[in-house]
Amino acid sequence: MTLSGLSIKNIGHNWLRTILTVVGTAIAILSFVLIRTTLSAWEAGVDNAAQDRLSTIHRVTFVMPLPKRYFDEFNGARGRIPGVKASTFMNWVGHKHPTRETEFFATMAVDSGTYFDVYPEMSVPPDQLANWKENRQGAIIGEALANQFGWKVGDDVTLTGTIYPGDWKYKIEGVYEATKKSVDRAQFLTHWDYLNDSLPEGRRDMIGWVASTVDDASRAADISAAIDAKFDDQDIQTRTMSEKAMTMEFLGGASAILSALDIVSLVILGIMMLILGNTIAMGVRERTHEYGVLLALGFRPKHIATFILGEGLFIGLLGGALGLLISYPIVEQGLGRWLEENMGAYFPYFSIPTSVSALALGMAVALAGLAALVPAYSASKLDVITALRRIG
Amino acid sequence: MSEEATSAETSKASAKASDTTTAKRSPIIVCRKIVRSFWRAKERLDVLDELDLEIAEGSFEALMGPSGSGKTTLLNLIAGLDRPTSGTLTVAGTEVSAMGDAALARWRSQTIGFVFQHFNLIPVLTALENVELPLLLTSLGSSERKKRAQIALRVVGLEDRMHHRPQQLSGGQEQRVGIARAIVHDPKIIVADEPTGELDRKSADEVLHLLERLNKEFDKTILMVTHDPAAAERATVLRKLDKGKLL
Numbered sequence: 044m045t046l047s048g049l050s051i052k053n054i055g056h057n058w059l060r061t062i063l064t065v066v067g068t069a070i071a072i073l074s075f076v077l078i079r080t081t082l083s084a085w086e087a088g089v090d091n092a093a094q095d096r097l098s099t100i101h102r103v104t105f106v107m108p109l110p111k112r113y114f115d116e117f118n119g120a121r122g123r124i125p126g127v128k129a130s131t132f133m134n135w136v137g138h139k140h141p142t143r144e145t146e147f148f149a150t151m152a153v154d155s156g157t158y159f160d161v162y163p164e165m166s167v168p169p170d171q172l173a174n175w176k177e178n179r180q181g182a183i184i185g186e187a188l189a190n191q192f193g194w195k196v197g198d199d200v201t202l203t204g205t206i207y208p209g210d211w212k213y214k215i216e217g218v219y220e221a222t223k224k225s226v227d228r229a230q231f232l233t234h235w236d237y238l239n240d241s242l243p244e245g246r247r248d249m250i251g252w253v254a255s256t257v258d259d260a261s262r263a264a265d266i267s268a269a270i271d272a273k274f275d276d277q278d279i280q281t282r283t284m285s286e287k288a289m290t291m292e293f294l295g296g297a298s299a300i301l302s303a304l305d306i307v308s309l310v311i312l313g314i315m316m317l318i319l320g321n322t323i324a325m326g327v328r329e330r331t332h333e334y335g336v337l338l339a340l341g342f343r344p345k346h347i348a349t350f351i352l353g354e355g356l357f358i359g360l361l362g363g364a365l366g367l368l369i370s371y372p373i374v375e376q377g378l379g380r381w382l383e384e385n386m387g388a389y390f391p392y393f394s395i396p397t398s399v400s401a402l403a404l405g406m407a408v409a410l411a412g413l414a415a416l417v418p419a420y421s422a423s424k425l426d427v428i429t430a431l432r433r434i435g
Numbered sequence: 436m437s438e439e440a441t442s443a444e445t446s447k448a449s450a451k452a453s454d455t456t457t458a459k460r461s462p463i464i465v466c467r468k469i470v471r472s473f474w475r476a477k478e479r480l481d482v483l484d485e486l487d488l489e490i491a492e493g494s495f496e497a498l499m500g501p502s503g504s505g506k507t508t509l510l511n512l513i514a515g516l517d518r519p520t521s522g523t524l525t526v527a528g529t530e531v532s533a534m535g536d537a538a539l540a541r542w543r544s545q546t547i548g549f550v551f552q553h554f555n556l557i558p559v560l561t562a563l564e565n566v567e568l569p570l571l572l573t574s575l576g577s578s579e580r581k582k583r584a585q586i587a588l589r590v591v592g593l594e595d596r597m598h599h600r601p602q603q604l605s606g607g608q609e610q611r612v613g614i615a616r617a618i619v620h621d622p623k624i625i626v627a628d629e630p631t632g633e634l635d636r637k638s639a640d641e642v643l644h645l646l647e648r649l650n651k652e653f654d655k656t657i658l659m660v661t662h663d664p665a666a667a668e669r670a671t672v673l674r675k676l677d678k679g680k681l682l
Contacts (some may be wrong), residue, residue, distance in 0.1 A: 044564045044580075046571055055559040336555040339516055340569050340616075341544020343537060427516050 046346065050353030056326060061358065064322040068362020068411070069369060071315035072403050076370040077378070078308040079399040082301055084382075084390040087224055089294065092287035095260040096161070099253040099270055102280040105292065108134070108249035109279060111239075116273055117253055118157070124273065126266040127255045131157035134235060134251040138202035138211055140192065148188050150202065150231040151251075152238035161254050164223035171196060171217030179237040181216035187228035187391065189218050190384050202231070207238065221391070228383075228391045254286075312406055319362075320414035323355050327418040334422055335430025344423035351419035352412060359411020363404040370395060370403075463492035463623065463656050464513055469522035471508050471679075482508045484679035485522070490672075492623075495650040495657045497670035505679045506660045507628060513658060514626045515543045527623050544572045548617030548655075550646075552629035554609040556601040562588060562612045563597040569620045587615035591645055607638025614645055618655070625649065627659040631666050643669045 044052075054061045083090075101107035115121040117130035131154050138150040155176050159165060167175075167183055175181040184194060194200060198215045213233060221228045239247050257266050267283035274281045284292075327334075334347050379393035466488040473480045482505045490496055500506050511517040512524055515531045524532040527546050534542060548569075556565045566584040575583070588594050591611040601609055610630060617625050627646065631639035643666055649655045650671075659670060667673050675682040 044560070044567055044571070045577070049560070049564075049568075049571070052559045052564075332555070333557060336549075336551070336557075337568075338540070339514070339543070339549050341540050341572050343540050428511055431516075 046349070047353055050350040051357050053326070053330075053350060053354045054358060056330065060322060060325070064318060064358055065362045065365060067318050068315055068359065068407060069365035071311050071318075072363050072366025072407055073370050073373065074311045075308050075406070076366065076395055076399055076403050077374050078304050078311070079402070080374055080379070080393065080395050081390075082304055082308075083396050083399060084393045085294070085297070085301065087390075087392050089287055089290045092285070092290050093164075093223075093256075094285070094287075095257050095263070096286040097255045097257060097263060097267055097270070097283050098286055098289035099255065099281050099283040100251075100289070102271075102282045105252060105289070108251055109253070109281065111248040111250050113274065113277075113279075113281070114154075114250060114253055117255060117270075122273075124255075124266065124270055126257050126259065126262055126269070128258050129157065129160045130253055130255040131161040132235070132250040132253045133158070134238060134249075135206070136204075136233065136238065137206040138204055138231065141201060141203045141210075143192070144203070146191065148191070148229045148231055149227055150233065152233050152235040154235050158232070161256055162226070164221060164226050165219040166222050167217045167219045175216035178214060178216055179234050179240075180213055181234065182213040183217040183219055183232045184215060185226075185228040185230045186218055186220050187383060188231060189215075191229065207242065224392050226391065252289075312410060315362075315407070316410040316414045319355065319358060319411045320417065322358070323351065323415045324418045326354070327351055327422050331422075331425065331430050331433040334425055335427055335433065338425065338427040338430060344425070347425070348419040348423035351422055352415050355411045355415025355419075356408055359408040359414075360404075362411070363407025366407065367400055367404060370400075460491045460493055462489040463527055464488065464490035464658070465523075465525040466509075466513075467523045469509075469512065469519045469524060471505070471512060471517070472520045482679050483512075483519070486679065486681060488674075488681060490656065490658065492656055493650070493654050494672055495647065495670045496659070496672040496674060497667040498658065498660045498674050498676060499662065499664075499667050500676035504676045506676050509676065510626050510628055510658065510660050513624075514547050514549065515539050541572075544569060545620065546622050546624060548620070548622040548625040550610070550613050550617050550625060550627035550630045552632040554601070554606070554613045554633070556609055556612055556616075558601050561598050561600055562593060562604065562615075565601070565612055566597075566615045566619050568616060573620065583619055584615070587619040588612070590618065591615045605638070606634050607641055610634060610638070610642050611645060614642065614649070618649060618653070622655070624656045624658065627657065629661055629663075630659060631661065631663055636665075639663070639666065 099109070101109055111132070112121075114130065114132045117124060117127060133151045133153040136150040136152050140146060159167065159172065171183070175183050182200065189195060194215050196215050196218060200213050200215060202211045202213065204211055235250070255270075257263055263285055270283040271281050337347060338344070375393070375395050382390045382393045466486055469483050469486045470481060471483040473482060486509070498506050498509065508517070512519055513526055515526070515534070519532050522532065523530060529542060529546075531539060531542065557568070560568070563581070563584050566587050567580050570580040570583060573580075585594065585597060588597050591614050593608060593611050593615065596604060596608060601612070604612065610633075625646070630646070631642055634642060646657055646659065647669060650657050659666070661667050
């Protein structure tokens with residue numbers, strides 16, 4: 044037996060209470076991991092955004108469109124911007140499933156000739172891509188969306204328009220797979236030409252934004268400035284930014300919710316610390332007489348404080364480890380797989396980041412240690428005779 | 436009343452007899468004008484009142500007296516758990532009344548072995564681990580600590596119970612484990628506060644026999660507080676304390 048062994052053995056004084064505390068800590072860690080993984084999955088698009096891709100939008104907001112002719116300045120029809128490798132354009136269409144309206148997915152009308160040159164991380168079988176290019180009413184969808192609605196190649200699909208009202212009929216010509224984490228696996232891609240030709244005269248020839256890849260990612264800022272300079276003297280000015288900045292702007296509306304979730308995860312840890320503190324304090328109170336015996340035998344107050352701190356840290360470690368152990372099957376395998384299949388637009392990749400696991404375990408141990416500080420300090424101030432007189 | 440008088444006479448006679456037998460040995464415990472006072476509200480209460488006492492090395496002394504007479508207070512002072520309000524107290528050549536907390540704790544861990552009335556074993560530890568406890572404060576290695584704890588348990592006749600927890604032992608066995616814990620670090624002095632108070636007659640006899648052996652065979656100085664006349668008779672010296680003074 045060692046001093047640290049004695050500290051750990053102390054958790055056996057009241058097994059029921061220890062087990063309940065460890066389980067309580069584990070559940071708090073599970074909740075923390077779930078929330079943090081949700082935040083991480085939500086922000087995955089930002090974190091994994093391509094470094095060499097730029098987005099050019101209306102200077103005021105991405106909601107306002109740009110004239111289609113602007114794209115000609117990118118693709119060589121009317122000019123070329125030094126450093127830009129390839130460009131494409133698209134419109135946010137905002138279609139919905141006619142009967143499952145609450146299940147969001149991104150619907151975009153894209154330039155079929157250039158889109159997949161700029162987004163090579165979306166892999167479409169060549170025959171399916173060729174068929175899609177041939178069919179103006181064709182659509183290519185992400186694998187997660189196909190799973191979510193049970194759609195497959197050859198299916199006829201009718202979606203309900205919101206930004207562009209009416210019923211929109213498409214035929215699924217292909218399913219893309221994502222080869223990078225930055226890709227939303229639940230997009231519904233249609234032909235921009237089909238959309239444009241279906242619109243009244245006054246709404247035609249407008250595009251949502253231009254996406255461009257650049258030769259050298261380190262020159263992205265200079266190239267962005269060059270793009271915007273090109274349209275400075277036009278009636279509509281542009282704002283060019285990295286894909287990451289664009290994604291962050293797009294998610295900006297959700298920042299309040301994300302911040303609230305962030306706070307909730309910390310509150311959960313706070314509650315966990317109070318539970319641990321209470322358990323440790325109860326144990327210390329019950330064992331006052333025992334500490335008196337140890338002091339009489341020659342143990343010093345610092346030993347008593349160390350025993351209590353060690354006990355707290357060990358309970359925190361047990362709770363944290365158990366929390367992580369149950370988090371992986373519940374969060375990553377169970378809930379995570381379900382979210383990826385059914386809410387792929389929001390959570391394309393729902394897995395627990397290593398940093399979250401490490402943080403959860405670290406916080407469990409650190410907060411348990413913090414919770415044990417006050418009882419440890421109190422116990423270290425015990426008078427040996429008073430402690431020996433205390434019963435229970 | 437007559438019983439008390441008889442007891443007091445026995446005490447004095449025993450003390451004299453003991454003084455004769457231990458006259459050649461120097462005192463290991465020396466109390467000079469020891470006062471220990473407590474404050475209750477604004478009233479000062481002298482639990483020990485200018486007490487003088489000498490206990491010879493190697494003696495087995497019993498201390499009796501009514502409740503509140505100051506027996507446990509005196510025991511606590513001698514064991515280094517408390518300090519006198521005034522007076523000097525020298526135990527095993529060290530003036531404990533002048534020591535700081537840390538030094539006193541270290542001194543206690545080397546010089547004193549405790550036997551408690553309620554055994555006070557740690558319930559989550561086995562008998563062996565309970566006995567090993569005082570050795571955790573030494574620089575001994577793990578195997579040496581274990582070996583010494585096993586020897587101590589052999590001395591008290593509980594080698595076959597070393598892996599049992601306190602709740603798996605009888606009261607008498609628990610107290611014998613308590614005694615093994617008190618001797619494992621080879622202290623000069625063993626202080627026992629009502630060591631038979633929780634035991635039946637048979638178990639009490641076994642514990643007292645063990646204390647006698649420790650005194651005779653291992654030359655331990657034993658100071659035992661007791662209310663039990665039968666226990667007190669086993670000591671070589673019997674002292675009575677009343678109202679903070681030795682009778």
